[in-house]
Amino acid sequence: MLSVELHAHSALSHDGRDPVDLLLEQAAAVGLDALAVTDHDEIDASIEAAERAADYGLVGIVGMEVTTAAGHLLAFGIDDLIPSGLGFAETLDRIHADGGIAVVPHPFQKTRHGVAAHVSEAALASADAIEAYNSRLFTGRANRRAERFALQNDLPTTAGSDAHISEMVGQAVTEVDVDERDASAILRAVADGRTSVVGRRTPWRVSLRQFAGGAKRRALRTIADLR
Secondary structure, X not given: OEEEEEEEOOXXXXXXXXXXXXXXXXXHHOOOOEEEEOOEOOOHHHHHHHHHHHHHOOEEEEXXXXXXXXXXXXXXXXXXXXXXXXXXXXXXXXHHHOOOEEEEOOOXXXXXXXXXXXXXXXXXXXXXXXXXXXXXXXXXXXXXXXXXXHHXXXXXXXXXXXXXXXXXXXXXXXXXXXXXXXXXXXXXXXXXXXXXXXXXXXXXXXXXXXXXXXXXXXXXXXXXXXO
C-alpha cells in the first residue's frame, strides 16, 4: 500500500502560497509515498514537482484542478494543460483523450465549486472516481454525501488535503494497493478502485488562515494585473 496525496496547491495557484520544494519536503517528512500537485488551471508546477519528486524519495504524479463550466475537476496523468471553462462532459473527454483520469473533488460543496449542483447524477457518475474525503471541511456532511454517492454508483474513492499551504500536505491521503511504485500504476489502481481513504479534518483555524491568505493573494494579483 502506498500513501498518496492527490490534492495540493503550489504558489502557481491563484490562492496557493508555497513553492513545490516545500510541498515535496512536507510530503516526505510526513511519510507519504507520492504527491500530485493540482494547481487551479495550471500544470507547470505539477510537472516540475513530478520531475523532482524522486529527489525526495517520492513518486510524482502530474495533475491539475480544472475549472469546468460546472465546477472543479481533478485531472491526473495528463501531458498537457486542460483548458478551463469547458463543459463537464467535454472536460472529461479531454482528460481521457490525454491519457488521464478524472476525479471529482468536493462534489457536494457549492461554496467551493462542487459540480454536483450543476450536473446530473449520471454525469457525475461518469467520472473515474469521487473525492470522498476532503480535509478542508467545517462539517463532515459533504464528505458523507460524496462517500454515499460513490458507494451507490460503484465508483472508486479518493481523499485529498486540498492543501494551499505546505504544512497541510498529508492531512488526507489515499492509500493505494499497487505492486509497482510509479505514477501509472498508482493511477490504474485508483481507476480500478483499489483505494482506501484516510484523513483528518484540517483544523478550522488553519482553514481560516488558508482562506484569508488565499483571498489576500488573489487581491494582490488582481491589483498587479491592473497596473
